[in-house]
Amino acid sequence: MRPTDTPKVRALPIFANVSDETFNRVTGAAYLQRFPANTTLLLEGDPVDFLYVLLEGQVELQGTWKDKETTLTILRPVSTFILAAVVLDADALMSARTLERCEILMISGDAIRTAMAEDARFAVAVARELSGCYRGLVRTIKNQKLRGGVERLANYLFTLRAKSGGGDSVHLPHEKRVLAALLGMTPENLSRAFATLGGYGVEVNGADVRLSKLGDLERLARPDPLIDNHAPRGPSLSAEADAEIWSTEHQRAGGARS
Protein backbone atom coordinates (compact mmCIF):
# COMPACT_ATOMS: atom_id res chain seq x y z
CA MET A 1 0.00 0.00 0.00
CA ARG A 2 1.26 3.46 -0.85
CA PRO A 3 1.83 5.77 2.09
CA THR A 4 -0.58 8.32 0.60
CA ASP A 5 -3.37 5.78 0.69
CA THR A 6 -2.96 4.83 4.31
CA PRO A 7 -5.07 7.66 5.75
CA LYS A 8 -7.91 6.96 3.35
CA VAL A 9 -7.97 3.30 4.30
CA ARG A 10 -7.51 4.03 7.97
CA ALA A 11 -10.58 6.24 7.84
CA LEU A 12 -12.80 3.43 6.58
CA PRO A 13 -15.64 2.59 8.98
CA ILE A 14 -14.35 -0.93 9.04
CA PHE A 15 -11.26 0.32 10.90
CA ALA A 16 -13.05 2.76 13.17
CA ASN A 17 -11.94 2.35 16.80
CA VAL A 18 -9.47 -0.32 15.78
CA SER A 19 -6.00 -0.34 17.28
CA ASP A 20 -3.04 0.58 15.12
CA GLU A 21 -1.66 -2.85 15.77
CA THR A 22 -4.66 -4.62 14.28
CA PHE A 23 -4.82 -2.14 11.44
CA ASN A 24 -1.21 -2.70 10.55
CA ARG A 25 -1.50 -6.44 10.83
CA VAL A 26 -4.51 -6.55 8.53
CA THR A 27 -3.23 -4.12 5.94
CA GLY A 28 0.25 -5.55 6.06
CA ALA A 29 -0.86 -8.43 3.90
CA ALA A 30 -2.45 -6.27 1.22
CA TYR A 31 -1.75 -5.59 -2.44
CA LEU A 32 -2.50 -2.37 -4.21
CA GLN A 33 -3.53 -3.22 -7.73
CA ARG A 34 -4.57 -1.29 -10.80
CA PHE A 35 -7.20 -2.53 -13.24
CA PRO A 36 -8.28 -1.19 -16.63
CA ALA A 37 -11.90 -0.38 -17.39
CA ASN A 38 -14.32 -3.21 -18.07
CA THR A 39 -12.35 -5.80 -16.19
CA THR A 40 -14.08 -8.55 -14.27
CA LEU A 41 -12.53 -8.65 -10.84
CA LEU A 42 -14.62 -11.49 -9.56
CA LEU A 43 -17.13 -13.83 -11.10
CA GLU A 44 -20.30 -15.08 -9.43
CA GLY A 45 -19.58 -18.40 -7.83
CA ASP A 46 -15.86 -17.81 -7.44
CA PRO A 47 -14.28 -18.37 -4.07
CA VAL A 48 -13.37 -15.07 -2.47
CA ASP A 49 -9.86 -14.75 -1.14
CA PHE A 50 -9.65 -10.99 -0.65
CA LEU A 51 -11.54 -8.10 0.70
CA TYR A 52 -11.53 -5.38 -1.95
CA VAL A 53 -11.14 -1.72 -1.12
CA LEU A 54 -11.89 0.63 -3.97
CA LEU A 55 -9.54 3.61 -3.84
CA GLU A 56 -10.06 5.05 -7.35
CA GLY A 57 -12.58 4.48 -10.12
CA GLN A 58 -15.96 2.84 -10.26
CA VAL A 59 -16.95 -0.78 -9.73
CA GLU A 60 -20.26 -2.39 -10.60
CA LEU A 61 -21.65 -5.32 -8.66
CA GLN A 62 -23.99 -7.45 -10.72
CA GLY A 63 -25.78 -10.74 -10.77
CA THR A 64 -26.82 -12.92 -13.67
CA TRP A 65 -29.22 -15.75 -14.38
CA LYS A 66 -30.00 -17.34 -17.72
CA ASP A 67 -28.25 -14.65 -19.75
CA LYS A 68 -30.14 -11.95 -17.95
CA GLU A 69 -28.12 -9.52 -15.90
CA THR A 70 -28.91 -7.05 -13.17
CA THR A 71 -26.86 -4.34 -11.53
CA LEU A 72 -27.01 -4.41 -7.76
CA THR A 73 -24.95 -1.35 -7.01
CA ILE A 74 -22.18 0.87 -8.27
CA LEU A 75 -19.37 1.69 -5.90
CA ARG A 76 -17.19 4.76 -5.70
CA PRO A 77 -14.14 5.45 -3.57
CA VAL A 78 -13.57 4.82 -0.79
CA SER A 79 -15.56 1.68 -0.15
CA THR A 80 -15.11 -1.98 0.53
CA PHE A 81 -16.92 -4.80 -1.16
CA ILE A 82 -17.76 -8.49 -0.81
CA LEU A 83 -17.17 -8.28 2.90
CA ALA A 84 -19.92 -10.80 3.64
CA ALA A 85 -18.34 -13.47 1.47
CA VAL A 86 -14.99 -12.83 3.14
CA VAL A 87 -16.42 -13.17 6.63
CA LEU A 88 -18.03 -16.50 5.75
CA ASP A 89 -15.20 -17.58 3.49
CA ALA A 90 -17.88 -18.34 0.93
CA ASP A 91 -18.32 -18.05 -2.81
CA ALA A 92 -19.27 -14.73 -4.34
CA LEU A 93 -22.96 -14.28 -5.10
CA MET A 94 -22.33 -11.42 -7.47
CA SER A 95 -19.74 -10.44 -10.02
CA ALA A 96 -17.61 -7.34 -9.70
CA ARG A 97 -16.57 -5.42 -12.79
CA THR A 98 -14.66 -2.18 -13.23
CA LEU A 99 -16.49 0.57 -15.09
CA GLU A 100 -13.37 2.70 -15.36
CA ARG A 101 -9.72 2.43 -14.59
CA CYS A 102 -9.54 1.47 -10.93
CA GLU A 103 -7.15 1.33 -8.06
CA ILE A 104 -8.03 -1.37 -5.62
CA LEU A 105 -6.50 -2.52 -2.40
CA MET A 106 -6.81 -6.23 -1.86
CA ILE A 107 -6.66 -7.43 1.72
CA SER A 108 -6.23 -11.09 2.56
CA GLY A 109 -9.46 -12.69 3.69
CA ASP A 110 -7.59 -14.87 6.12
CA ALA A 111 -6.06 -11.80 7.70
CA ILE A 112 -9.52 -10.28 8.12
CA ARG A 113 -10.96 -13.36 9.73
CA THR A 114 -7.98 -13.84 12.02
CA ALA A 115 -8.06 -10.24 13.12
CA MET A 116 -11.75 -10.44 13.86
CA ALA A 117 -11.21 -13.42 16.13
CA GLU A 118 -8.42 -11.66 17.99
CA ASP A 119 -9.71 -8.11 18.23
CA ALA A 120 -13.26 -7.56 19.38
CA ARG A 121 -13.16 -3.93 18.32
CA PHE A 122 -12.39 -4.95 14.78
CA ALA A 123 -15.08 -7.64 14.82
CA VAL A 124 -17.57 -5.06 16.03
CA ALA A 125 -16.53 -2.65 13.30
CA VAL A 126 -17.02 -5.40 10.72
CA ALA A 127 -20.42 -6.23 12.17
CA ARG A 128 -21.40 -2.59 11.98
CA GLU A 129 -20.25 -2.34 8.40
CA LEU A 130 -22.20 -5.48 7.51
CA SER A 131 -25.26 -4.08 9.22
CA GLY A 132 -24.99 -1.00 7.07
CA CYS A 133 -24.64 -3.12 3.94
CA TYR A 134 -27.65 -5.17 4.95
CA ARG A 135 -29.75 -2.10 5.50
CA GLY A 136 -28.59 -0.71 2.19
CA LEU A 137 -29.95 -3.80 0.49
CA VAL A 138 -33.24 -3.53 2.35
CA ARG A 139 -33.53 -0.01 1.00
CA THR A 140 -32.70 -1.27 -2.48
CA ILE A 141 -35.43 -3.89 -2.36
CA LYS A 142 -38.02 -1.46 -1.11
CA ASN A 143 -37.01 1.04 -3.77
CA GLN A 144 -37.24 -1.64 -6.41
CA LYS A 145 -40.48 -3.29 -5.43
CA LEU A 146 -42.49 -0.35 -4.18
CA ARG A 147 -41.67 2.31 -6.74
CA GLY A 148 -42.11 2.50 -10.47
CA GLY A 149 -39.35 3.49 -12.85
CA VAL A 150 -40.23 7.17 -12.98
CA GLU A 151 -40.42 7.36 -9.21
CA ARG A 152 -37.06 5.66 -8.84
CA LEU A 153 -35.49 8.14 -11.20
CA ALA A 154 -37.06 11.12 -9.45
CA ASN A 155 -35.77 9.93 -6.10
CA TYR A 156 -32.38 9.26 -7.60
CA LEU A 157 -32.23 12.88 -8.71
CA PHE A 158 -33.01 13.96 -5.16
CA THR A 159 -30.29 11.69 -3.87
CA LEU A 160 -27.80 13.30 -6.24
CA ARG A 161 -28.98 16.73 -5.23
CA ALA A 162 -28.54 15.95 -1.55
CA LYS A 163 -25.03 14.67 -2.17
CA SER A 164 -24.00 17.70 -4.19
CA GLY A 165 -25.16 20.07 -1.48
CA GLY A 166 -28.63 20.92 -2.69
CA GLY A 167 -28.61 23.36 -5.58
CA ASP A 168 -31.21 23.20 -8.30
CA SER A 169 -29.07 21.35 -10.78
CA VAL A 170 -27.24 18.05 -10.64
CA HIS A 171 -24.67 16.23 -12.72
CA LEU A 172 -25.18 12.59 -13.64
CA PRO A 173 -22.11 10.62 -12.63
CA HIS A 174 -22.61 7.77 -15.11
CA GLU A 175 -23.47 7.12 -18.70
CA LYS A 176 -27.20 6.88 -19.13
CA ARG A 177 -27.10 3.20 -19.96
CA VAL A 178 -25.23 2.50 -16.73
CA LEU A 179 -27.67 4.66 -14.85
CA ALA A 180 -30.53 2.72 -16.40
CA ALA A 181 -29.09 -0.55 -15.18
CA LEU A 182 -28.58 0.93 -11.74
CA LEU A 183 -32.20 2.04 -11.62
CA GLY A 184 -33.41 -1.33 -12.80
CA MET A 185 -34.67 -0.39 -16.23
CA THR A 186 -33.62 -0.40 -19.86
CA PRO A 187 -31.91 2.60 -21.45
CA GLU A 188 -35.03 3.16 -23.55
CA ASN A 189 -37.20 3.41 -20.49
CA LEU A 190 -34.79 5.70 -18.74
CA SER A 191 -35.06 8.02 -21.70
CA ARG A 192 -38.84 7.93 -21.45
CA ALA A 193 -38.72 8.41 -17.72
CA PHE A 194 -36.68 11.59 -18.22
CA ALA A 195 -39.23 12.71 -20.79
CA THR A 196 -42.02 12.12 -18.29
CA LEU A 197 -40.16 14.13 -15.66
CA GLY A 198 -40.04 16.99 -18.11
CA GLY A 199 -43.56 17.71 -16.90
CA TYR A 200 -42.12 18.12 -13.41
CA GLY A 201 -39.51 20.67 -14.32
CA VAL A 202 -36.64 18.31 -15.10
CA GLU A 203 -34.52 19.59 -17.98
CA VAL A 204 -31.79 17.28 -19.25
CA ASN A 205 -28.75 18.48 -21.11
CA GLY A 206 -26.33 15.64 -21.57
CA ALA A 207 -25.16 14.80 -18.09
CA ASP A 208 -26.42 18.05 -16.61
CA VAL A 209 -29.91 18.15 -15.18
CA ARG A 210 -31.74 21.21 -14.00
CA LEU A 211 -34.52 20.84 -11.49
CA SER A 212 -36.94 23.72 -11.71
CA LYS A 213 -40.21 23.00 -9.91
CA LEU A 214 -38.57 21.16 -7.03
CA GLY A 215 -41.92 21.13 -5.26
CA ASP A 216 -43.70 19.29 -8.05
CA LEU A 217 -40.87 16.83 -8.37
CA GLU A 218 -40.84 16.13 -4.67
CA ARG A 219 -44.57 15.55 -4.62
CA LEU A 220 -44.03 12.87 -7.24
CA ALA A 221 -40.91 11.35 -5.72
CA ARG A 222 -41.94 11.40 -2.09
CA PRO A 223 -38.48 10.66 -0.78
CA ASP A 224 -38.62 8.55 2.36
CA PRO A 225 -35.89 8.32 5.00
CA LEU A 226 -36.64 4.61 5.29
CA ILE A 227 -35.69 4.10 1.66
CA ASP A 228 -33.51 6.91 0.47
CA ASN A 229 -31.04 7.59 3.21
CA HIS A 230 -30.81 11.29 2.58
CA ALA A 231 -34.10 12.89 3.52
CA PRO A 232 -33.89 15.55 6.24
CA ARG A 233 -34.27 14.17 9.75
CA GLY A 234 -31.97 15.05 12.60
CA PRO A 235 -28.21 15.53 12.36
CA SER A 236 -26.73 13.80 9.36
CA LEU A 237 -24.46 10.84 9.59
CA SER A 238 -20.79 11.52 9.78
CA ALA A 239 -19.19 8.78 7.75
CA GLU A 240 -21.53 8.25 4.85
CA ALA A 241 -20.53 5.63 2.36
CA ASP A 242 -20.07 6.50 -1.25
CA ALA A 243 -21.93 3.72 -2.93
CA GLU A 244 -24.54 4.85 -5.38
CA ILE A 245 -28.07 5.50 -4.29
CA TRP A 246 -28.66 3.13 -1.44
CA SER A 247 -25.35 3.47 0.13
CA THR A 248 -24.53 1.37 3.10
CA GLU A 249 -25.07 3.14 6.36
CA HIS A 250 -22.08 4.09 8.34
CA GLN A 251 -23.00 5.59 11.60
CA ARG A 252 -21.02 7.50 14.04
CA ALA A 253 -19.23 5.50 16.70
CA GLY A 254 -21.55 6.72 19.41
CA GLY A 255 -24.39 5.04 17.63
CA ALA A 256 -26.74 7.91 16.93
CA ARG A 257 -30.23 6.63 16.42
CA SER A 258 -29.95 7.88 12.85
Next chain:
Amino acid sequence: MRPTDTPKVRALPIFANVSDETFNRVTGAAYLQRFPANTTLLLEGDPVDFLYVLLEGQVELQGTWKDKETTLTILRPVSTFILAAVVLDADALMSARTLERCEILMISGDAIRTAMAEDARFAVAVARELSGCYRGLVRTIKNQKLRGGVERLANYLFTLRAKSGGGDSVHLPHEKRVLAALLGMTPENLSRAFATLGGYGVEVNGADVRLSKLGDLERLARPDPLIDNHAPRGPSLSAEADAEIWSTEHQRAGGARS
Protein backbone atom coordinates in the same frame (compact mmCIF):
# COMPACT_ATOMS: atom_id res chain seq x y z
CA MET B 1 -36.80 -17.60 29.32
CA ARG B 2 -38.24 -21.04 29.96
CA PRO B 3 -35.71 -23.79 30.63
CA THR B 4 -37.05 -25.83 27.72
CA ASP B 5 -36.23 -23.01 25.35
CA THR B 6 -32.64 -22.61 26.40
CA PRO B 7 -31.22 -25.34 24.16
CA LYS B 8 -33.04 -23.99 21.10
CA VAL B 9 -31.67 -20.52 21.69
CA ARG B 10 -28.24 -21.79 22.59
CA ALA B 11 -28.12 -23.59 19.25
CA LEU B 12 -28.65 -20.39 17.27
CA PRO B 13 -25.75 -19.55 14.96
CA ILE B 14 -25.50 -16.24 16.73
CA PHE B 15 -24.32 -18.08 19.83
CA ALA B 16 -22.09 -20.58 18.08
CA ASN B 17 -18.66 -20.79 19.75
CA VAL B 18 -19.75 -18.33 22.41
CA SER B 19 -18.85 -18.91 26.04
CA ASP B 20 -21.55 -19.88 28.50
CA GLU B 21 -20.77 -16.74 30.41
CA THR B 22 -21.53 -14.46 27.49
CA PHE B 23 -24.58 -16.50 26.58
CA ASN B 24 -25.97 -16.24 30.07
CA ARG B 25 -25.22 -12.57 30.33
CA VAL B 26 -26.97 -11.81 27.06
CA THR B 27 -29.99 -13.99 27.57
CA GLY B 28 -30.28 -13.02 31.21
CA ALA B 29 -31.88 -9.76 30.18
CA ALA B 30 -34.48 -11.36 27.94
CA TYR B 31 -38.26 -11.59 28.01
CA LEU B 32 -40.24 -14.45 26.56
CA GLN B 33 -43.42 -13.02 25.16
CA ARG B 34 -46.48 -14.40 23.42
CA PHE B 35 -48.32 -12.54 20.68
CA PRO B 36 -51.61 -13.26 18.93
CA ALA B 37 -51.87 -13.54 15.17
CA ASN B 38 -51.81 -10.36 13.09
CA THR B 39 -49.98 -8.30 15.65
CA THR B 40 -47.51 -5.67 14.63
CA LEU B 41 -44.37 -6.20 16.65
CA LEU B 42 -42.47 -3.33 15.19
CA LEU B 43 -43.28 -0.52 12.84
CA GLU B 44 -41.00 0.86 10.17
CA GLY B 45 -39.16 3.83 11.56
CA ASP B 46 -39.45 2.77 15.17
CA PRO B 47 -36.33 2.67 17.28
CA VAL B 48 -35.30 -0.92 17.94
CA ASP B 49 -34.59 -1.83 21.53
CA PHE B 50 -34.60 -5.60 21.31
CA LEU B 51 -33.29 -8.42 19.23
CA TYR B 52 -36.22 -10.71 18.48
CA VAL B 53 -35.89 -14.49 18.49
CA LEU B 54 -38.82 -16.33 17.00
CA LEU B 55 -39.43 -19.56 18.90
CA GLU B 56 -42.94 -20.44 17.69
CA GLY B 57 -45.17 -19.21 14.91
CA GLN B 58 -44.58 -17.16 11.78
CA VAL B 59 -43.49 -13.57 11.39
CA GLU B 60 -43.61 -11.46 8.25
CA LEU B 61 -41.14 -8.67 7.57
CA GLN B 62 -42.55 -6.01 5.29
CA GLY B 63 -41.90 -2.56 3.98
CA THR B 64 -44.30 0.11 2.86
CA TRP B 65 -44.28 3.27 0.82
CA LYS B 66 -47.23 5.41 -0.20
CA ASP B 67 -49.82 2.85 0.83
CA LYS B 68 -48.07 0.17 -1.15
CA GLU B 69 -46.70 -2.76 0.79
CA THR B 70 -44.21 -5.47 0.06
CA THR B 71 -43.24 -8.62 1.92
CA LEU B 72 -39.52 -9.06 2.32
CA THR B 73 -39.46 -12.42 4.00
CA ILE B 74 -41.40 -14.75 6.24
CA LEU B 75 -39.61 -16.22 9.22
CA ARG B 76 -40.12 -19.53 10.96
CA PRO B 77 -38.62 -20.86 14.18
CA VAL B 78 -35.92 -20.68 15.23
CA SER B 79 -34.60 -17.45 13.82
CA THR B 80 -33.59 -13.98 14.87
CA PHE B 81 -34.63 -10.76 13.24
CA ILE B 82 -33.72 -7.09 12.98
CA LEU B 83 -30.20 -7.86 14.08
CA ALA B 84 -28.75 -5.16 11.84
CA ALA B 85 -30.81 -2.42 13.44
CA VAL B 86 -29.79 -3.68 16.88
CA VAL B 87 -26.10 -3.65 16.04
CA LEU B 88 -26.32 -0.07 14.78
CA ASP B 89 -28.88 0.98 17.38
CA ALA B 90 -30.86 2.37 14.48
CA ASP B 91 -34.49 2.64 13.46
CA ALA B 92 -36.21 -0.29 11.86
CA LEU B 93 -36.40 -0.21 8.07
CA MET B 94 -39.17 -2.75 7.93
CA SER B 95 -42.19 -3.67 9.97
CA ALA B 96 -42.59 -7.04 11.67
CA ARG B 97 -46.00 -8.64 11.97
CA THR B 98 -47.12 -11.99 13.31
CA LEU B 99 -48.97 -14.23 10.87
CA GLU B 100 -49.98 -16.66 13.58
CA ARG B 101 -49.79 -16.91 17.31
CA CYS B 102 -46.12 -16.49 18.16
CA GLU B 103 -43.68 -17.04 20.95
CA ILE B 104 -40.85 -14.59 20.82
CA LEU B 105 -37.81 -14.08 22.95
CA MET B 106 -36.81 -10.46 23.23
CA ILE B 107 -33.18 -9.78 24.06
CA SER B 108 -32.00 -6.36 25.13
CA GLY B 109 -30.18 -4.55 22.35
CA ASP B 110 -27.84 -2.93 24.83
CA ALA B 111 -26.90 -6.36 26.15
CA ILE B 112 -26.11 -7.50 22.62
CA ARG B 113 -23.92 -4.50 21.86
CA THR B 114 -22.13 -4.70 25.18
CA ALA B 115 -21.44 -8.39 24.79
CA MET B 116 -20.08 -7.83 21.29
CA ALA B 117 -17.62 -5.28 22.57
CA GLU B 118 -16.43 -7.59 25.33
CA ASP B 119 -16.42 -10.97 23.62
CA ALA B 120 -14.76 -11.25 20.24
CA ARG B 121 -16.23 -14.70 19.68
CA PHE B 122 -19.71 -13.29 20.05
CA ALA B 123 -18.93 -10.34 17.79
CA VAL B 124 -17.64 -12.76 15.18
CA ALA B 125 -20.78 -14.88 15.46
CA VAL B 126 -22.89 -11.76 14.97
CA ALA B 127 -20.81 -10.75 11.97
CA ARG B 128 -21.27 -14.19 10.47
CA GLU B 129 -24.99 -14.07 11.04
CA LEU B 130 -25.18 -10.65 9.44
CA SER B 131 -23.17 -11.89 6.50
CA GLY B 132 -25.70 -14.66 6.03
CA CYS B 133 -28.56 -12.18 6.20
CA TYR B 134 -26.84 -9.96 3.68
CA ARG B 135 -26.33 -12.80 1.28
CA GLY B 136 -29.93 -13.85 1.74
CA LEU B 137 -31.00 -10.42 0.58
CA VAL B 138 -28.67 -10.57 -2.40
CA ARG B 139 -30.38 -13.80 -3.38
CA THR B 140 -33.76 -12.18 -2.89
CA ILE B 141 -32.90 -9.30 -5.18
CA LYS B 142 -31.55 -11.57 -7.87
CA ASN B 143 -34.61 -13.76 -7.63
CA GLN B 144 -36.85 -10.74 -7.86
CA LYS B 145 -35.16 -8.86 -10.66
CA LEU B 146 -33.95 -11.69 -12.86
CA ARG B 147 -36.90 -14.04 -12.81
CA GLY B 148 -40.51 -13.67 -13.79
CA GLY B 149 -43.41 -14.66 -11.59
CA VAL B 150 -43.83 -18.15 -12.99
CA GLU B 151 -40.12 -18.82 -12.65
CA ARG B 152 -40.12 -17.61 -9.07
CA LEU B 153 -42.97 -19.92 -8.23
CA ALA B 154 -41.33 -22.89 -9.94
CA ASN B 155 -38.13 -22.33 -8.01
CA TYR B 156 -40.07 -21.89 -4.81
CA LEU B 157 -41.59 -25.30 -5.33
CA PHE B 158 -38.12 -26.77 -5.76
CA THR B 159 -37.04 -25.06 -2.56
CA LEU B 160 -39.95 -26.60 -0.71
CA ARG B 161 -39.16 -29.96 -2.23
CA ALA B 162 -35.55 -29.76 -1.13
CA LYS B 163 -36.58 -28.83 2.40
CA SER B 164 -39.06 -31.66 2.66
CA GLY B 165 -36.52 -34.25 1.60
CA GLY B 166 -37.21 -34.49 -2.11
CA GLY B 167 -40.34 -36.51 -2.85
CA ASP B 168 -42.55 -35.64 -5.80
CA SER B 169 -45.12 -33.74 -3.78
CA VAL B 170 -44.89 -30.74 -1.49
CA HIS B 171 -47.15 -28.99 0.98
CA LEU B 172 -47.55 -25.23 0.86
CA PRO B 173 -46.79 -23.81 4.30
CA HIS B 174 -48.82 -20.61 3.87
CA GLU B 175 -52.13 -19.38 2.62
CA LYS B 176 -51.91 -18.63 -1.04
CA ARG B 177 -52.34 -14.92 -0.55
CA VAL B 178 -49.40 -14.89 1.84
CA LEU B 179 -47.41 -16.97 -0.60
CA ALA B 180 -48.25 -14.50 -3.33
CA ALA B 181 -46.91 -11.62 -1.29
CA LEU B 182 -43.79 -13.59 -0.51
CA LEU B 183 -43.21 -14.27 -4.20
CA GLY B 184 -43.80 -10.64 -5.08
CA MET B 185 -47.07 -10.96 -6.95
CA THR B 186 -50.80 -10.60 -6.44
CA PRO B 187 -52.98 -13.55 -5.43
CA GLU B 188 -54.59 -13.44 -8.85
CA ASN B 189 -51.29 -13.80 -10.58
CA LEU B 190 -50.20 -16.60 -8.29
CA SER B 191 -53.30 -18.43 -9.33
CA ARG B 192 -52.45 -17.91 -12.97
CA ALA B 193 -48.87 -18.91 -12.38
CA PHE B 194 -50.04 -22.21 -10.91
CA ALA B 195 -52.27 -22.67 -13.93
CA THR B 196 -49.29 -22.08 -16.21
CA LEU B 197 -47.25 -24.63 -14.31
CA GLY B 198 -50.01 -27.13 -14.97
CA GLY B 199 -48.34 -27.56 -18.33
CA TYR B 200 -45.21 -28.61 -16.49
CA GLY B 201 -46.82 -31.32 -14.43
CA VAL B 202 -47.77 -29.25 -11.39
CA GLU B 203 -51.08 -30.38 -9.92
CA VAL B 204 -52.50 -28.29 -7.11
CA ASN B 205 -54.96 -29.59 -4.57
CA GLY B 206 -55.48 -27.04 -1.85
CA ALA B 207 -52.17 -26.81 -0.07
CA ASP B 208 -50.86 -30.06 -1.56
CA VAL B 209 -48.92 -29.90 -4.78
CA ARG B 210 -47.82 -32.85 -6.86
CA LEU B 211 -44.87 -32.46 -9.16
CA SER B 212 -45.01 -34.98 -11.95
CA LYS B 213 -42.62 -34.10 -14.80
CA LEU B 214 -39.85 -32.90 -12.52
CA GLY B 215 -37.57 -32.69 -15.54
CA ASP B 216 -39.83 -30.28 -17.41
CA LEU B 217 -40.32 -28.18 -14.34
CA GLU B 218 -36.62 -27.99 -13.66
CA ARG B 219 -35.88 -26.95 -17.24
CA LEU B 220 -38.24 -24.05 -16.69
CA ALA B 221 -37.10 -23.15 -13.19
CA ARG B 222 -33.35 -23.54 -13.68
CA PRO B 223 -32.56 -23.44 -9.99
CA ASP B 224 -29.22 -21.80 -9.36
CA PRO B 225 -27.06 -22.26 -6.27
CA LEU B 226 -26.21 -18.57 -6.42
CA ILE B 227 -29.86 -17.68 -5.97
CA ASP B 228 -31.73 -20.54 -4.41
CA ASN B 229 -29.52 -21.86 -1.66
CA HIS B 230 -30.61 -25.46 -2.07
CA ALA B 231 -29.38 -26.80 -5.39
CA PRO B 232 -26.99 -29.75 -5.18
CA ARG B 233 -23.36 -28.74 -4.88
CA GLY B 234 -21.01 -30.34 -2.47
CA PRO B 235 -21.87 -31.22 1.11
CA SER B 236 -24.87 -29.33 2.37
CA LEU B 237 -24.68 -26.75 5.08
CA SER B 238 -25.18 -27.97 8.59
CA ALA B 239 -27.12 -25.21 10.26
CA GLU B 240 -29.47 -23.96 7.62
CA ALA B 241 -31.78 -21.18 8.62
CA ASP B 242 -35.51 -21.60 8.45
CA ALA B 243 -36.53 -18.37 6.87
CA GLU B 244 -38.65 -18.75 3.80
CA ILE B 245 -37.07 -19.12 0.42
CA TRP B 246 -33.93 -17.10 0.58
CA SER B 247 -32.98 -18.03 4.01
CA THR B 248 -29.96 -16.50 5.56
CA GLU B 249 -26.88 -18.62 5.28
CA HIS B 250 -25.58 -20.21 8.37
CA GLN B 251 -22.42 -22.00 7.72
CA ARG B 252 -20.63 -24.48 9.75
CA ALA B 253 -18.10 -23.10 12.17
CA GLY B 254 -15.20 -24.44 10.15
CA GLY B 255 -16.18 -22.13 7.34
CA ALA B 256 -16.81 -24.56 4.53
CA ARG B 257 -16.55 -22.84 1.22
CA SER B 258 -20.24 -23.59 0.75
Next chain:
DNA sequence: CGCGCATTTGAGGACTGTCAACTTCCGTGG
Protein backbone atom coordinates in the same frame (compact mmCIF):
# COMPACT_ATOMS: atom_id res chain seq x y z
C1' DC C 1 -15.79 14.52 -42.88
C1' DG C 2 -17.35 10.16 -41.50
C1' DC C 3 -17.67 6.34 -38.61
C1' DG C 4 -19.11 4.30 -34.21
C1' DC C 5 -21.44 4.57 -30.18
C1' DA C 6 -24.78 6.45 -27.04
C1' DT C 7 -29.26 8.10 -26.87
C1' DT C 8 -33.81 8.86 -28.44
C1' DT C 9 -38.24 7.71 -30.58
C1' DG C 10 -41.79 4.65 -32.24
C1' DA C 11 -44.52 0.37 -32.59
C1' DG C 12 -45.74 -3.87 -30.75
C1' DG C 13 -45.90 -7.46 -27.30
C1' DA C 14 -45.32 -9.68 -22.71
C1' DC C 15 -46.05 -9.41 -18.07
C1' DT C 16 -48.30 -7.79 -14.06
C1' DG C 17 -51.77 -5.24 -11.49
C1' DT C 18 -56.81 -3.86 -10.89
C1' DC C 19 -61.61 -4.58 -10.74
C1' DA C 20 -65.49 -7.43 -10.66
C1' DA C 21 -67.94 -11.66 -10.65
C1' DC C 22 -68.04 -16.35 -9.52
C1' DT C 23 -66.80 -20.73 -7.07
C1' DT C 24 -65.09 -23.28 -3.19
C1' DC C 25 -64.26 -24.11 1.37
C1' DC C 26 -65.16 -23.86 6.19
C1' DG C 27 -67.11 -22.67 10.54
C1' DT C 28 -71.23 -20.93 12.81
C1' DG C 29 -75.72 -21.19 14.23
C1' DG C 30 -80.31 -22.60 13.52
Next chain:
DNA sequence: CCACGGAAGTTGACAGTCCTCAAATGCGCG
Protein backbone atom coordinates in the same frame (compact mmCIF):
# COMPACT_ATOMS: atom_id res chain seq x y z
C1' DC D 1 -77.97 -32.19 9.93
C1' DC D 2 -78.44 -28.50 7.05
C1' DA D 3 -78.41 -23.59 5.73
C1' DC D 4 -76.05 -19.53 5.81
C1' DG D 5 -72.22 -16.11 5.80
C1' DG D 6 -67.71 -14.89 5.08
C1' DA D 7 -63.23 -15.47 3.56
C1' DA D 8 -60.11 -17.51 0.30
C1' DG D 9 -59.27 -18.75 -4.20
C1' DT D 10 -60.26 -18.60 -9.13
C1' DT D 11 -61.44 -16.64 -13.60
C1' DG D 12 -62.21 -13.06 -17.07
C1' DA D 13 -61.82 -8.40 -19.00
C1' DC D 14 -59.07 -4.54 -19.08
C1' DA D 15 -55.36 -1.13 -18.24
C1' DG D 16 -50.72 0.20 -17.13
C1' DT D 17 -45.95 -0.66 -17.01
C1' DC D 18 -42.00 -2.38 -18.83
C1' DC D 19 -39.34 -4.87 -22.37
C1' DT D 20 -37.97 -5.86 -27.26
C1' DC D 21 -37.01 -4.76 -31.74
C1' DA D 22 -36.16 -1.41 -35.20
C1' DA D 23 -35.05 2.85 -36.94
C1' DA D 24 -33.68 7.61 -36.51
C1' DT D 25 -31.04 11.12 -34.32
C1' DG D 26 -27.20 13.17 -32.00
C1' DC D 27 -22.44 13.30 -30.43
C1' DG D 28 -17.44 12.62 -30.12
C1' DC D 29 -13.20 11.23 -31.89
C1' DG D 30 -10.09 9.73 -35.44
